[in-house]
Amino acid sequence: SLSYLHRFPVDTLKIDQSFIRNIDSDAGDRAVVNAIISLGESLGLRIVAEGVETERQAECLRGRGGRVDMALQGFHFCRPQRPDAIEIFLRERATPSAA
Numbered sequence: 613s614l615s616y617l618h619r620f621p622v623d624t625l626k627i628d629q630s631f632i633r634n635i636d637s638d639a640g641d642r643a644v645v646n647a648i649i650s651l652g653e654s655l656g657l658r659i660v661a662e663g664v665e666t667e668r669q670a671e672c673l674r675g676r677g678g679r680v681d682m683a684l685q686g687f688h689f690c691r692p693q694r695p696d697a698i699e700i701f702l703r704e705r706a707t708p709s710a711a
């Protein structure tokens with residue numbers, strides 16, 4: 613509910629994956645996502661987009677990000693991992709690659 617934006621100390625808006633799923637092909641979903649991002653920009657909130665499963669979805673969101681702090685999460689970036697595998701996954705990405 614948008615009324616929570618005034619009642620609670622909110623610093624992040626999360627875009628539900630149901631709007632992300634067809635962002636590249638459905639004008640209605642794209643309009644909702646754009647409205648959420650604009651609201652976040654206006655209120656100085658961080659945006660989290662969940663359910664990003666394709667590069668095209670990520671591109672659509674990155675292209676709209678602009679001045680807002682936006683995080684993308686979903687299978688496009690990483691599948692669920694066992695706890696021991698997460699440590700390895702994070703370590704590999706934290707180590708600068710040798711050129």
